[in-house]
Amino acid sequence: MGTRRPGLPGEVERGAAGTTDVVLREGGGSWLTLPRSVGRAATTGLLTGLVGLVLAVPTAAVVLLSGRGWAAMWVVVLWMESAAVAVGFAGGLASACFRAHRITFSPSSDGPLMVRVVRGLRAGPWRAGEGSIRVRLEQVIEEPCGDDPNPATTVVSLRVIRDDSDIGRAVLPQGTDVPRLGAALEEALGSSVVIELHVRRKTRPRVTRRANRGGFTGISGAGGYSCGGGSGGG
Structure with missing residues (x-):
């Protein structure tokens, strides 16, 4: 197109x-849609990342209390944060595309x-x-x-x-x-x-x-x- x-x-x-x-x-059907959509998707990803962080805190506490150590706790938190940001970004971008x-x-x-x-x-x-x-x-x-x-x-x-x-x-x-x-x-x-x-x-x-x-x-x-x-x- x-x-x-x-x-x-x-x-x-x-x-x-x-x-x-x-x-x-605004900008629909033009290449201006792309940076605007990516920017909004990134914002959505950051917001879902904050939600993921809230959910990661009690999970991290459970990992520490189970005696698995700080390294395991940070791995769990990192995976949860990455998943939350990725889901939010992909969802925001898909919404703009469809x-x-x-x-x-x-x-x-x-x-x-x-x-x-x-x-x-x-x-x-x-x-x-x-x-x-x-x-x-x-x-x-x-x-x-x-x-x-x-x-x-x-x-x-x-x-x-x-x-x-x-x-x-x-x-x-x-x-x-x-x-x-x-x-x-x-x-x-x-x-x-x-x-x-x-x-x-x-x-x-x-x-x-x-x-x-x-x-x-x-x-x-x-x-x-x-x-x-x-x-x-x-």
Whole structure:
């Protein structure tokens, strides 16, 4: 697969052969994916290494108490740490390789619509777009309740759906212009793909403060009083 310029989630790109790409993850389908994926896998490996270290401490104590000596203890700790780091790194890298980074649509003039999924740097096979293919933009707006000083927040996600199953999904960056993105998708994909916009509003739970006998101020409201419910629209 040729090198592509880095794309941002939600971007619509036209290929040289007339294909249309919907980017799901930053840098998806380009060589920029590789160092980013390796870096995240290394971070995952370090985190699992810390977990392995916590588990290795009681194991090391058991080895020492059994009278096998310090050398045997360090061998056991080293093996446990190495295994934890290797599993975390391999799992993080595999997750990046198998995660969908972009969806490619065939040119509308080439007959029936064909779709393929790009995972990491590898493009999957072209598959006929059997049934309806939909690109759904979901916008969830969470509004403050009462005197909550925090501003409203918006989360926008993009889903590519075939036969009621997701073949790709991504959370788009803050500030994404949803109507503009929907218009760009409709223009690029034409009538062969249904573009849907779902907007749902909900109210952030009220946060109340209460003082206990010792003067400590606690925060409640996660499972208690809520200022209101949610509403949706399509």
